[in-house]
Every structure is written in C-alpha cells, then in structure tokens.
Amino acid sequence: MAEGESSVAEQEPSVAEPRTIDHYLHTDRFPHIWCPGCGLGTVTAAFLRAALELGLEKDRTVVVAGIGCSSRAVGYLDFGTVHSIHGRALAFATGIKMAHPEFTVIVLTGDGDGAAIGGNHLIHACRRNLDITTILFNNNTYGMTGGQASPQTGMGGYATTAPFGFDEPSFDLCRLAEAAGATYVARGTSYGVRQLQKLIRDGITHPGFSFIEAVTQCPTEYGKRNPPKGPVQMLENLKEKAISRKKAEGMTPEELEGRIVTGLLHRDESVPELTASYARMLERIRKSADE
Amino acid sequence: MELWYTHLMRETIDQDSLLVQGNRACALGALDAGVRFFAGYPITPSSEIMEVMARELPAVGGVFMQMEDEIASICACIGASLTGEISMTATSGPGFSLMQEAIGYAIMAEAPTVIVNVMRMGPSTGRPTTPSQGDVMQARWGTHGDHPAIVLAASNVADMYRLTIAAVRFAQRFRMPVIVLADEIVGHMRESFSPEIAGRYRLTSGDFDFTETYIHPEMVREVHPPHELGTLIHPHVTGLIHDETGFPTNDPKKSEQFLRELHDKVVHHRGELCLYDVKNVGKGRVAVVAYGSCARSARAALKLAEQEGIPVEVLHLYTLFPLPVEIIQELARRVEFILIPELNLGQYAREVRRLAENWTTVVSMGRIDGNLITPRDIVDRLAELVGKYESA
Structure with a gap:
C-alpha cells in the first residue's frame, strides 16, 4: 500500500456507532450467490458476530475455504481470504498457520468439501492440533453441483445421485474429529444462531484445533427431495431435532436416533498446540547450536 | 546471503573433495536460495531431499512439515507462499500426479513455489528405483486448462544445487510454480562437489548468478501485487478466473486478457528463462x-x-x-x-x-x-x- 493511503482497518467507527458485521464484509460484492432460504449466510453471520465480539483484526486473520456453496463465503469477507481447491482448505491453512503462527486462521468448509474429498486432511489436521478453527457447514448435500449425495446425506435420503434413496450411513463428524485428536469439538445449527456464535467464538479462542459442525438447511437441493420441504419447515425441523449435550447425556441411543446433539462436546487443553511445540523445538536447536 | 558451504561445514569432511548426493545438493541449493518452508511426503527416489530439509530447516528457523500426502504437501507450500514465505516440495512420479490440480491453482493464483520431481519409471508404481524421463510432458501439461510452465532439468549434482536456486528465483520473479526435473540417476548419484566445481560452470546463455535486484515483481505482468496474507491489503486469492481486483469475473474480455497475460509473462521472457549450453x-x-x-x-x-x-x-x-x-x-x-x-x-x-x-x-x-x-x-x-x- 502506498504511503498516505488509508486502510479500511484504520477507519475506526466512533463509539456511538457500534460495528455491525458489515465491518467484515465486502458488501460491494453482494448480492451473494446463495439461494433464498439457504442457511449458509446465517452460519457465516454467526461467525462474523463471533469475530466482532473478539475484535478480530482483518490484517491478522486469514480465512481459507475450499470449493462448494459454503466455501464461497470467503468471496464476501474482508479478511485475508483464500478460496482454495476442493477439499484442501485445511492443507492450505496448515501452511499459512505454520509459516505465521501469529495469524488467526479460520477454515470454512462444507460436508462434501470437508468430509468427503477433504476427509483425510480433516483427520490429520485434528491429529496435529494446530491452532486453526474449522467451521464445517453441513447441509447434507452438494448444493453447488445440483443436489448430489454427500457422506452426510444419510440413510434413506434422496439426491440426484441417490434417486432410489441413499443406502450409506453418515459420519458423526464431531465424534470423528474428537477421535482424530481435535481438542475443541462443538455442534450448532442455523436455527440456534446465538449458541452457534458462542461456540465459534470459544473455538477461535481455544488454543488448538477447533472443529465446529454447523448443521444447516439447503431448501433448494436437499429440501426439494427430502421432507420437510421449505426453509421455514427445515428450520423448525432443526429446532425440534436439536438437543443439548446435557439433556442428551441421560438418553439412550434409541431415544437419540435422528436428534442433533448440540453444544460443546469435547474440550482438552492438555495437548500441546503444534506451532507452540514447533517454536520450542527451534529454541532447543538454537540453544544446542550456541553451546 | 549465507553460502552453501556453510551447511557442508558442519560435516567433518575435507571440503576440497566432497562427495555429495544429488538429492542432498538440491536441498542445500534450496536452503541457500532462501527456502524456509518445506512440506513433503516420502517417496523413492526423492526422499533424501525431505530428509535433509527435516534436519537443516529448523536450524535456520524454517518450517518443515511431513504431510499426509502429496496433495497436502503442495497445498501447504502454496499456503505458506501466500504469506510471503519461500516454499518448496519434492516428490516423484506418483506424487507428482497427485499434485497436478494444485500446480494449476498456483499458476492461476500466481503463487510462487518450487516442485522437484526426481523421475522414476512409470506409469503407476512402475520401477521406483529406476531412472526415467517419462514425466516431461506431464511437467508441461499435467494440470488441466491452458497454462504456462517453467520446467528445468538437472543433469548432475552441481545442477541439482544450481537449478534449485534458479527455480526459486524464477518462481519468485514470475510468481508461479517452477518444476525441477531430475531423474533417479541424478538424484542418487554422488559426485565431487565444491564451490570450485560449482563456479566452474559456464553456460552459453544466461547464468545462475542472480543479481541482488533480480526479483522485481513489477518487472513482469501482475494481476495484483504479490499476495501477502496478513497485511493491510487483505488479498482475496482464488483459483477462479479473476480480474485486477483479485475477485472472480465472468467477463469474456477480462477472462481472455487474464489467461493471455499468464502465458505472455513466461513467453515474453524466454531469453531469460531458457538456460542451455x-x-x-x-x-x-x-x-x-x-x-x-x-x-x-x-x-x-x-x-x-x-x-x-x-x-x-x-x-x-x-x-x-x-x-x-x-x-x-x-x-x-x-x-x-x-x-x-x-x-x-x-x-x-x-x-x-x-x-x-x-x-x-x-x-x-x-x-x-x-x-x-x-x-x-x-x-x-x-x-x-x-x-x-x-x-x-
């Protein structure tokens, strides 16, 4: 940037005029590509409200996405943003975070991007416990390509590539992330936006790999083929199915069938974070070289 | 700049007659060229490059990552590159095939990085410890779509050192991935290698001595200034066709202009890029x-x-x-x-x-x-x- 030019970050709003999420948006890029009734914008807004709460600096925050409807969010965000390739957002983010541990690194991904093509990178990112916050937008389908089955479509779900009903089970993504070593695991929905915002905020402040599954609705592609139809009905369905972790604890697996367990599901602060342990290794090597 | 033999001096070998392996010379060249981020995945016959980097990079404050596969390796290199780090990866045929999509991304996003491919017999698993030059056309056309390519080929141990440096310089200057092709013979061969021998090379065209001011991004066409994530510019980096703002465009005129300029920045500097003897x-x-x-x-x-x-x-x-x-x-x-x-x-x-x-x-x-x-x-x-x- 040339001298004398001012940056967006320097234009502080006055105290009387509290910031809105527009602060972090390229509103000139609107209208966005998402369909009416889509939940991806709701989840993105929950992230941005969490960012406002934390006062994330645009210049020190990098948001990385893969390919798909959810990943298009980065095209509207006023941070350093990387719209990478399908399934590989976490691999890009690993390079960014390791090179610059001081950056806040957020990954936005979908159920196809993160759990199918990017599944391998997801489990290894969890295992490394690098301080990256991953928000996986789960809408149970490949929306951008027209409603094909994803790993999260679920048994009996319909999709353009499952015209007779899908006969594969889904992942429990949060249990997957926990088993793979993620040290902060949470789930929210696009109905429970305040809870989701809090979960994302706490995920960002957690020093380690944070995985937040945001269950959301795709009325255009998933809802068209699977009940309930319509965005309002789908949101009501999310509301009815969602159950807090505390309530779920006393329930049998049969009772929990089809329910969405929300809230903070796992947190472990005893595992060393990778950039910190790498820095300690460098320090050790430097000391032994000096001796 | 720290000179290459500083890395060798840690070894208790007579410096006038060092027997150095090609893959090791490649890693030493990378260190001297300023590579401070390496991500890779083991594969014969290139693994020694990552083994040397694993040992040497932390000593100079760099980052070494062993990733879960070659796709993740090159993606991590591109990620680091977007923050301004000088990055590199090394592989062989099967891993090089896996990297192709990301190589296209680096071309499109104008992210400099270096990919060393120590070629082995293919296709598929082929004969892993056997030399081949079967990846020449893949190095040129491996990723989809019309795209430019800078591909160098090393013929001996000194080349592994010098061409790796050249690749880093070209990548930084032209803001795109540069591929160094070696083969199993060159990668595993041990030759006497010293500053004297390295300096004895004289090429008919160009040379490997890059002046201090060689890397001037503004000297070649730029869609937008070098990306540096984490700066006031807040760049948007995408593999979609984009315009000078960095954001996607579907405008036919802008799309063609963008793709032609990607090619022209290489073709118009052929004199500088073509090293030969x-x-x-x-x-x-x-x-x-x-x-x-x-x-x-x-x-x-x-x-x-x-x-x-x-x-x-x-x-x-x-x-x-x-x-x-x-x-x-x-x-x-x-x-x-x-x-x-x-x-x-x-x-x-x-x-x-x-x-x-x-x-x-x-x-x-x-x-x-x-x-x-x-x-x-x-x-x-x-x-x-x-x-x-x-x-x-």
Whole structure:
C-alpha cells in the first residue's frame, strides 16, 4: 500500500456507532450467490458476530475455504481470504498457520468439501492440533453441483445421485474429529444462531484445533427431495431435532436416533498446540547450536 | 546471503573433495536460495531431499512439515507462499500426479513455489528405483486448462544445487510454480562437489548468478501485487478466473486478457528463462540435443564421436519449458540431423521435431528398459545415421 493511503482497518467507527458485521464484509460484492432460504449466510453471520465480539483484526486473520456453496463465503469477507481447491482448505491453512503462527486462521468448509474429498486432511489436521478453527457447514448435500449425495446425506435420503434413496450411513463428524485428536469439538445449527456464535467464538479462542459442525438447511437441493420441504419447515425441523449435550447425556441411543446433539462436546487443553511445540523445538536447536 | 558451504561445514569432511548426493545438493541449493518452508511426503527416489530439509530447516528457523500426502504437501507450500514465505516440495512420479490440480491453482493464483520431481519409471508404481524421463510432458501439461510452465532439468549434482536456486528465483520473479526435473540417476548419484566445481560452470546463455535486484515483481505482468496474507491489503486469492481486483469475473474480455497475460509473462521472457549450453558450435555436421542424465552421456559422446570422425554439436538444455524456440531453430539450420536421446518414447523429440522439421531431420532415440543411454550408444547411433544419410 502506498504511503498516505488509508486502510479500511484504520477507519475506526466512533463509539456511538457500534460495528455491525458489515465491518467484515465486502458488501460491494453482494448480492451473494446463495439461494433464498439457504442457511449458509446465517452460519457465516454467526461467525462474523463471533469475530466482532473478539475484535478480530482483518490484517491478522486469514480465512481459507475450499470449493462448494459454503466455501464461497470467503468471496464476501474482508479478511485475508483464500478460496482454495476442493477439499484442501485445511492443507492450505496448515501452511499459512505454520509459516505465521501469529495469524488467526479460520477454515470454512462444507460436508462434501470437508468430509468427503477433504476427509483425510480433516483427520490429520485434528491429529496435529494446530491452532486453526474449522467451521464445517453441513447441509447434507452438494448444493453447488445440483443436489448430489454427500457422506452426510444419510440413510434413506434422496439426491440426484441417490434417486432410489441413499443406502450409506453418515459420519458423526464431531465424534470423528474428537477421535482424530481435535481438542475443541462443538455442534450448532442455523436455527440456534446465538449458541452457534458462542461456540465459534470459544473455538477461535481455544488454543488448538477447533472443529465446529454447523448443521444447516439447503431448501433448494436437499429440501426439494427430502421432507420437510421449505426453509421455514427445515428450520423448525432443526429446532425440534436439536438437543443439548446435557439433556442428551441421560438418553439412550434409541431415544437419540435422528436428534442433533448440540453444544460443546469435547474440550482438552492438555495437548500441546503444534506451532507452540514447533517454536520450542527451534529454541532447543538454537540453544544446542550456541553451546 | 549465507553460502552453501556453510551447511557442508558442519560435516567433518575435507571440503576440497566432497562427495555429495544429488538429492542432498538440491536441498542445500534450496536452503541457500532462501527456502524456509518445506512440506513433503516420502517417496523413492526423492526422499533424501525431505530428509535433509527435516534436519537443516529448523536450524535456520524454517518450517518443515511431513504431510499426509502429496496433495497436502503442495497445498501447504502454496499456503505458506501466500504469506510471503519461500516454499518448496519434492516428490516423484506418483506424487507428482497427485499434485497436478494444485500446480494449476498456483499458476492461476500466481503463487510462487518450487516442485522437484526426481523421475522414476512409470506409469503407476512402475520401477521406483529406476531412472526415467517419462514425466516431461506431464511437467508441461499435467494440470488441466491452458497454462504456462517453467520446467528445468538437472543433469548432475552441481545442477541439482544450481537449478534449485534458479527455480526459486524464477518462481519468485514470475510468481508461479517452477518444476525441477531430475531423474533417479541424478538424484542418487554422488559426485565431487565444491564451490570450485560449482563456479566452474559456464553456460552459453544466461547464468545462475542472480543479481541482488533480480526479483522485481513489477518487472513482469501482475494481476495484483504479490499476495501477502496478513497485511493491510487483505488479498482475496482464488483459483477462479479473476480480474485486477483479485475477485472472480465472468467477463469474456477480462477472462481472455487474464489467461493471455499468464502465458505472455513466461513467453515474453524466454531469453531469460531458457538456460542451455552448446558445445562445438558450428563445427558439427550433426547434432545431439539432450537434457538430464542423457546430457552427460551426450557430452561424453562428443569427444568419442570426434575421435571416430563424426563432428557433432551438442545442445544441452537446462530449461525444457518455455521451449527454447530460437536456439533449436538456429541449430536446425546448421546440421544434417538432430539426435535426441531420452529415457522415454520421444516426449521431447516431438517438441524439437515440430520446431525443426522445416530445416532438418529429427531422430528420437528413446530408451525405456530402465538402463541409461551410454556415450557409446549415442556414438553408435550417430554412426548408423551418418551412414544412412550418406548412402541416401
């Protein structure tokens, strides 16, 4: 940037005029590509409200996405943003975070991007416990390509590539992330936006790999083929199915069938974070070289 | 700048006669070129490069990552590159195939990085410990869509050091991935390697000495300034066709302009990018064009052929792409035929043929049994061809 030019970050709003999420948006890029009734914008807004709460600096925050409807969010965000390739957002983010541990690194991904093509990178990112916050937008389908089955479509779900009903089970993504070593695991929905915002905020402040599954609705592609139809009905369905972790604890697996367990599901602060342990290794090597 | 031998000095070896492996020389070149981020995945015959980086990078404060696969390796390198780090990865055929999509991304997003491919016999698992030059066309055209490519080929241990440095410089200057092709012979060979030997190289074109001011991004066309994530610019980086703002566009005019400019930044700097060496200029009736380990045999064949009464000119190419169009066409005007020995079924011979066929005959000498082409093989084939063309 040339001298004398001012940056967006320097234009502080006055105290009387509290910031809105527009602060972090390229509103000139609107209208966005998402369909009416889509939940991806709701989840993105929950992230941005969490960012406002934390006062994330645009210049020190990098948001990385893969390919798909959810990943298009980065095209509207006023941070350093990387719209990478399908399934590989976490691999890009690993390079960014390791090179610059001081950056806040957020990954936005979908159920196809993160759990199918990017599944391998997801489990290894969890295992490394690098301080990256991953928000996986789960809408149970490949929306951008027209409603094909994803790993999260679920048994009996319909999709353009499952015209007779899908006969594969889904992942429990949060249990997957926990088993793979993620040290902060949470789930929210696009109905429970305040809870989701809090979960994302706490995920960002957690020093380690944070995985937040945001269950959301795709009325255009998933809802068209699977009940309930319509965005309002789908949101009501999310509301009815969602159950807090505390309530779920006393329930049998049969009772929990089809329910969405929300809230903070796992947190472990005893595992060393990778950039910190790498820095300690460098320090050790430097000391032994000096001796 | 820290010089290469500082890394070697930690070894208790007599510096005047160091036997250094090609893969190790590559890693030392990377360190001297300023590479401070390496991500890779083990694969024969390139693993020694990542092993040296694992040991040496932390000592200079760099980052070494062993990733879960080659896709993740190159993606991590691109990620680091977008923050301004100088990054590199190394692999062989199967891993190089996995990297192709991300190489296209780095071209599109104008993210500099270096990919070293120590070639082995393919396709598929092939023969992992056997040399080959079968990835030449994949290095040029492996990723989808019309795209430019900068591909260098190393023929010995000193090349591994010098071409890796050249690759880093080219990548930074032209803001795109640069591919260094070696083969199993060059990667695993141990040769005497010292500052004296490294400095003895003289090329006909260009050289490996880059001036302090060499890297000026503004000297080549830029869609937007170098990305530096975490700066006031807040760049948006995408693999979609984008305009000067960095954001996607579907405008036909802007799309074509963008793609043409990606090509032009390479083609218009061919003179600077094409590194080569020509021996016996104008003295040969026939010529050999070679690269990689075959170029060593070609250089040795030159003396042998002279003794047997065949004056031959040898064009040793260090840069395969962009194609050294003018150099090959000038050569084609001078000689009766061009012989191209390579460890594949004539991948580069086809490129030379389409450039030279108006003036001369191009003969491919391919070998795919896993053995190298010896100087004797080349001289015998030359004698055969000379006889054939004289009797004709």
